[in-house]
Amino acid sequence: MKIAVLGGDGFVGWPTALHLSAQGHDIHIIDNLSRRWIDTELGVQSLTPMDSIQERTRIWLSETGRRIHFHLIDIARDYEILKSWIADEKPDAIIHFAEQRAAPYSMKTDRHKVYTVNNNVNATHNVLSALTETGVDAHLVHLGTMGVYGYSTVGAAIPEGYLPVRLDRMDGGEAEQEILYPTRPGSVYHMTKSLDQILFQFYAQNDGLRITDLHQGIVWGTHTDQTRRHEQLINRFDYDGDYGTVLNRFLIQAAIGHPLTVHGTGGQTRAFIHIQDSVRCVELALQNAPQKGDRVRIYNQMTETHRVRDLANLIAKLTGAEIAWLPNPRKEAAENDLVVKNDQFLALGLDPIRLQDGLLAEIMDVSRKYAHRVDRSRIPSVSAWTRDIEPTLERDPEGRALRSVS
Amino acid sequence: MKIAVLGGDGFVGWPTALHLSAQGHDIHIIDNLSRRWIDTELGVQSLTPMDSIQERTRIWLSETGRRIHFHLIDIARDYEILKSWIADEKPDAIIHFAEQRAAPYSMKTDRHKVYTVNNNVNATHNVLSALTETGVDAHLVHLGTMGVYGYSTVGAAIPEGYLPVRLDRMDGGEAEQEILYPTRPGSVYHMTKSLDQILFQFYAQNDGLRITDLHQGIVWGTHTDQTRRHEQLINRFDYDGDYGTVLNRFLIQAAIGHPLTVHGTGGQTRAFIHIQDSVRCVELALQNAPQKGDRVRIYNQMTETHRVRDLANLIAKLTGAEIAWLPNPRKEAAENDLVVKNDQFLALGLDPIRLQDGLLAEIMDVSRKYAHRVDRSRIPSVSAWTRDIEPTLERDPEGRALRSVS
Numbered sequence: 001m002k003i004a005v006l007g008g009d010g011f012v013g014w015p016t017a018l019h020l021s022a023q024g025h026d027i028h029i030i031d032n033l034s035r036r037w038i039d040t041e042l043g044v045q046s047l048t049p050m051d052s053i054q055e056r057t058r059i060w061l062s063e064t065g066r067r068i069h070f071h072l073i074d075i076a077r078d079y080e081i082l083k084s085w086i087a088d089e090k091p092d093a094i095i096h097f098a099e100q101r102a103a104p105y106s107m108k109t110d111r112h113k114v115y116t117v118n119n120n121v122n123a124t125h126n127v128l129s130a131l132t133e134t135g136v137d138a139h140l141v142h143l144g145t146m147g148v149y150g151y152s153t154v155g156a157a158i159p160e161g162y163l164p165v166r167l168d169r170m171d172g173g174e175a176e177q178e179i180l181y182p183t184r185p186g187s188v189y190h191m192t193k194s195l196d197q198i199l200f201q202f203y204a205q206n207d208g209l210r211i212t213d214l215h216q217g218i219v220w221g222t223h224t225d226q227t228r229r230h231e232q233l234i235n236r237f238d239y240d241g242d243y244g245t246v247l248n249r250f251l252i253q254a255a256i257g258h259p260l261t262v263h264g265t266g267g268q269t270r271a272f273i274h275i276q277d278s279v280r281c282v283e284l285a286l287q288n289a290p291q292k293g294d295r296v297r298i299y300n301q302m303t304e305t306h307r308v309r310d311l312a313n314l315i316a317k318l319t320g321a322e323i324a325w326l327p328n329p330r331k332e333a334a335e336n337d338l339v340v341k342n343d344q345f346l347a348l349g350l351d352p353i354r355l356q357d358g359l360l361a362e363i364m365d366v367s368r369k370y371a372h373r374v375d376r377s378r379i380p381s382v383s384a385w386t387r388d389i390e391p392t393l394e395r396d397p398e399g400r401a402l403r404s405v406s
Numbered sequence: 407m408k409i410a411v412l413g414g415d416g417f418v419g420w421p422t423a424l425h426l427s428a429q430g431h432d433i434h435i436i437d438n439l440s441r442r443w444i445d446t447e448l449g450v451q452s453l454t455p456m457d458s459i460q461e462r463t464r465i466w467l468s469e470t471g472r473r474i475h476f477h478l479i480d481i482a483r484d485y486e487i488l489k490s491w492i493a494d495e496k497p498d499a500i501i502h503f504a505e506q507r508a509a510p511y512s513m514k515t516d517r518h519k520v521y522t523v524n525n526n527v528n529a530t531h532n533v534l535s536a537l538t539e540t541g542v543d544a545h546l547v548h549l550g551t552m553g554v555y556g557y558s559t560v561g562a563a564i565p566e567g568y569l570p571v572r573l574d575r576m577d578g579g580e581a582e583q584e585i586l587y588p589t590r591p592g593s594v595y596h597m598t599k600s601l602d603q604i605l606f607q608f609y610a611q612n613d614g615l616r617i618t619d620l621h622q623g624i625v626w627g628t629h630t631d632q633t634r635r636h637e638q639l640i641n642r643f644d645y646d647g648d649y650g651t652v653l654n655r656f657l658i659q660a661a662i663g664h665p666l667t668v669h670g671t672g673g674q675t676r677a678f679i680h681i682q683d684s685v686r687c688v689e690l691a692l693q694n695a696p697q698k699g700d701r702v703r704i705y706n707q708m709t710e711t712h713r714v715r716d717l718a719n720l721i722a723k724l725t726g727a728e729i730a731w732l733p734n735p736r737k738e739a740a741e742n743d744l745v746v747k748n749d750q751f752l753a754l755g756l757d758p759i760r761l762q763d764g765l766l767a768e769i770m771d772v773s774r775k776y777a778h779r780v781d782r783s784r785i786p787s788v789s790a791w792t793r794d795i796e797p798t799l800e801r802d803p804e805g806r807a808l809r810s811v812s
Binding site: 157163185188 | 485489515516519520523524527528531532535536538539541560561562563569571572573574575576577581583585586588589590591592593594597600601604605607608611612613737745791792793
């Protein structure tokens with residue numbers, strides 16, 4: 001298949017591109033490299049030394065003989081360029097990672113909120129409109145998030161995308177209708193993924209676009225079978241307060257002797273998936289494309305759930321790290337349960353990498369190896385969710401937020 | 407109250423500004439005048455001769471002694487200017503009409519789809535972000551649409567915004583949760599209003615913004631008590647295939663001896679409200695603001711429902727007009743029922759203008775009076791909803807779509 005990977009230079013995009021290239025697909029990465037620009041903006045860098053996308057693809061070619069094409073296109077801003085590319089290249093599938101994907105970054109300032117909404121909504125809608133206009137019947141696979149549902153405490157399992165509801169009819173009877181499982185996003189970033197759902201529903205219904213939406217959990221781990229093949233194919237690893245995700249942050253904190261930063265009670269329960277399983281799920285989704293006229297196919301792309309404090313305790317036990325209990329800069333429930341159905345991927349043959357099996361390797365192979373590259377000042381998570389929370393952040397003499405304090 | 411009317415130069419925005427000014431409020435119209443630019447783009451103009459916004463406000467001042475301020479701001483593009491204005495002026499309320507509001511225009515070409523999504527989502531989100539950032543506690547009243555719900559045929563009444571659903575708990579019990587009544591928009595325009603709902607839900611929940619969303623039916627009529635006060639205060643009246651709404655189009659078609667254009671079976675049932683009731687509802691919403699921390703208050707702003715063919719038959723009977731049965735350029739159910747709850751506005755004292763009482767006046771006062779200004783070539787509705795429908799449009803030798811044919 002000819003496959004476009006939008007955002008193919010990113011954390012999940014890059015290993016996905018490699019995975020699918022290794023299977024013989026013709027891969028075209030389309031990326032505006034915004035994630036590299038944001039590194040520059042924030043003054044952070046990947047823990048792992050990451051080459052340019054051009055260099056990475058050159059190495060991949062020399063290692064495997066397979067060419068991955070790279071196209072510098074800003075799909076949110078340059079609609080006409082995107083449309084021309086799709087019309088000319090007629091991809092069989094498009095995998096869409098091209099959105100700003102950090103909740104703390106999306107809540108940093110109003111500028112970041114406005115950027116995230118503008119970028120993410122236009123990126124998704126431009127792809128949908130270009131597919132409709134060109135008539136190219138590519139299967140669109142989108143990376144969504146479990147986070148669109150927020151974290152309810154009613155104790156019901158989250159199904160894969162849809163919920164049957166009963167409506168009272170005027171004639172006294174009841175009608176059953178299947179609706180998108182209701183969302184309640186907790187950040188501007190998560191909100192944009194909730195908006196994406198509505199866009200997908202419309203274009204599948206009106207124009208018969210074939211769409212799969214992957215509601216992904218928090219990705220942990222760094223390596224896949226392909227990124228391991230050469231030092232310069234290594235994946236990015238974010239540990240900073242904005243882009244670093246909870247488990248990877250704990251790992252690097254443990255590696256450098258920094259206390260594990262738990263916000264609030266650590267009672268937040270989250271869904272997780274290993275990066276290797278994530279790229280495998282994308283592959284499974286590609287192999288099981290919906291037909292024209294089908295509703296959007298929605299998968300919960302996660303393999304296990306954990307409470308944040310349980311993860312901290314686990315890593316503390318494995319490494320001897322201490323735990324720092326900090327106030328929570330997010331507005332969210334202090335404690336929540338989370339039960340998620342993921343029957344579809346299991347039925348398609350996904351054999352999950354368990355956190356307890358992969359953790360130690362991750363600590364040895366990545367965190368300790370690159371610990372010397374850590375800038376400790378970038379570890380604190382200082383994007384406050386609201387104006388009320390903002391004053392609780394400790395600041396340095398120049399007024400830069402340092403960390404949250406009680 | 408100091409009230410900002412975003413989009414206050416438009417069809418409902420202008421009479422709302424006048425109505426609230428007449429009641430003694432300090433009115434600031436903020437508008438980018440895009441609707442006037444779209445008239446130029448489409449080569450159409452309001453049936454009623456409409457002066458510039460500057461001239462209109464000058465007339466209003468000389469007639470009433472009340473000043474309506476006008477600020478030329480593009481709220482979708484110029485976030486910083488909007489934010490500064492809100493921070494400096496600290497309005498008590500903001501009424502938000504500033505979105506591209508025609509479904510056929512939003513489906514015209516891919517450029518129009520991209521424009522509508524970009525403009526509407528950014529406009530709404532910029533207002534929400536600016537309110538949050540400045541901390542100005544203005545009550546935001548937004549004009550939404552009944553059309554977000556699509557046109558289901560299950561025969562259930564559409565409640566005012568929320569639906570209780572039962573979820574199966576893991577422990578075998580049932581939990582009840584109230585969700586936004588599920589939407590199923592049928593055009594890109596309606597889709598953007600569905601996106602707005604998610605934006606409102608988030609900012610009400612995360613930042614305590616006080617928001618009212620008015621799910622409006624199709625507005626008919628032209629005059630309000632204020633626009634009648636002077637010829638140059640007249641409201642706009644759209645009859646063209648993109649911006650003209652069904653009832654107003656029938657009226658002008660009848661006035662010029664053009665057959666009433668019914669698309670499909672005319673079995674579509676729609677909700678309606680007179681322009682005078684529309685501005686009255688906005689007033690009622692302003693008087694009943696939610697408190698900080700409340701969920702978004704949602705009203706169904708409509709007063710009666712009618713089947714399109716029944717309206718055509720009614721006007722044919724009143725005027726002797728013929729009916730032309732044309733193929734439908736929209737993708738929608740041929741026939742649908744529609745039952746809408748509007749108890750909240752009735753409880754607040756709304757006394758609706760009935761269609762059967764106001765129709766004849768509208769025909770005499772507006773349609774016949776200005777019939778000489780009609781460009782008949784602009785009457786056909788030629789924006790096709792899908793690529794499959796597009797080839798059914800009849801074209802002139804230059805390839806311009808003329809009308810839909812079977």
